[in-house]
Amino acid sequence: xxxxxxxxxxxxxxxxxxxxxxxxxxxxxxxxxxxxxxxxxxxxxxxxxxxxxxxxxxxxxxxxxxxxxxxxxxxxxxxxxxxxxxxxxxxxxxxxxxxxxxxxxxxxxxxxxxxxxxxxxxxx
Amino acid sequence: xxxxxxxxxxxxxxxxxxxxxxxxxxxxxxxxxxxxxxxxxxxxxxxxxxxxxxxxxxxxxxxxxxxxxxxxxxxxxxxxxxxxxxxxxxxxxxxxxxxxxxxxxxxxxxxxxxxxxxxxxxxxxxxxxxxxxxxxxxxxxxxxxxxxxxxxxxxxxxxxxxxxxxxxxxxxxxxx
Numbered sequence: 001x002x003x004x005x006x007x008x009x010x011x012x013x014x015x016x017x018x019x020x021x022x023x024x025x026x027x028x029x030x031x032x033x034x035x036x037x038x039x040x041x042x043x044x045x046x047x048x049x050x051x052x053x054x055x056x057x058x059x060x061x062x063x064x065x066x067x068x069x070x071x072x073x074x075x076x077x078x079x080x081x082x083x084x085x086x087x088x089x090x091x092x093x094x095x096x097x098x099x100x101x102x103x104x105x106x107x108x109x110x111x112x113x114x115x116x117x118x119x120x121x122x123x124x
Numbered sequence: 125x126x127x128x129x130x131x132x133x134x135x136x137x138x139x140x141x142x143x144x145x146x147x148x149x150x151x152x153x154x155x156x157x158x159x160x161x162x163x164x165x166x167x168x169x170x171x172x173x174x175x176x177x178x179x180x181x182x183x184x185x186x187x188x189x190x191x192x193x194x195x196x197x198x199x200x201x202x203x204x205x206x207x208x209x210x211x212x213x214x215x216x217x218x219x220x221x222x223x224x225x226x227x228x229x230x231x232x233x234x235x236x237x238x239x240x241x242x243x244x245x246x247x248x249x250x251x252x253x254x255x256x257x258x259x260x261x262x263x264x265x266x267x268x269x270x271x272x273x274x275x276x277x278x279x280x281x282x283x284x285x286x287x288x289x290x291x292x293x294x295x296x297x298x299x300x
Contacts, residue, residue, distance in 0.1 A: 099176075
């Protein structure tokens with residue numbers, strides 16, 4: 001898969017990859033964002049709008065992320081909640097074998113829906 | 125003892141202390157993260173522990189930069205990590221001013237709030253739920269301190285010295 005669009009802020013890169021079924025927002029590198037509302041939130045909000053409009057599943061893929069400060073998680077939490085009470089379909093993918101990712105992202109399971117419309121998936 | 129080189133102490137295997145000074149420029153956080161991770165890795169902490177305590181030190185450093193008062197030349201955030209047998213202590217110190225009184229009160233309340241939970245995981249979940257209900261435009265997470273106790277498995281404390289210097293510490297047993 002090739003990235004359709006990429007955004008870079010310091011050591012963080014976000015790739016947007018779209019195919020017929022999914023719209024993937026892939027995080028790579030390290031995130032030390034002071035104000036994620038200026039960088040991450042617009043990307044996630046637009047991606048959620050586009051996936052709902054195109055009847056696709058949004059995938060937020062953290063598996064290539066080496067570090068993330070707590071501020072970076074805030075827009076992710078807000079997008080998950082908006083999709084949970086709305087109509088979007090989101091999968092959060094993280095690398096289960098990375099302990100910090102397992103601890104940080106598995107806690108997002110509180111946003112998972114019984115019908116797996118919102119899904120938190122630890123992968124290897 | 126650690127030797128000092130270019131303003132930064134270089135660790136030796138016998139010594140367990142590392143100190144780094146950071147000014148209020150947020151753009152340094154990447155270098156700070158790398159320096160701390162290198163130090164912890166050089167002391168043969170596993171990748172899991174090195175990443176865990178790098179996160180603890182970086183979250184505290186970010187708070188030091190955000191809420192510190194840097195009005196004088198030479199004002200900085202000091203990050204000190206001590207490895208002592210089976211324990212690790214991360215202490216972040218920064219000057220505070222009158223404009224940071226509200227933060228000190230919030231810091232005190234947050235630490236007390238976290239201590240009210242038997243399991244830090246419950247505090248982490250509670251904070252995530254609160255964030256999820258906040259308007260999109262609010263960018264403060266308040267998640268860093270909770271993350272330090274949950275993911276970082278560390279006990280938090282703080283004190284303010286007479287010279288208006290705030291010290292926040294996170295202490296943990298390495299075998300936890």
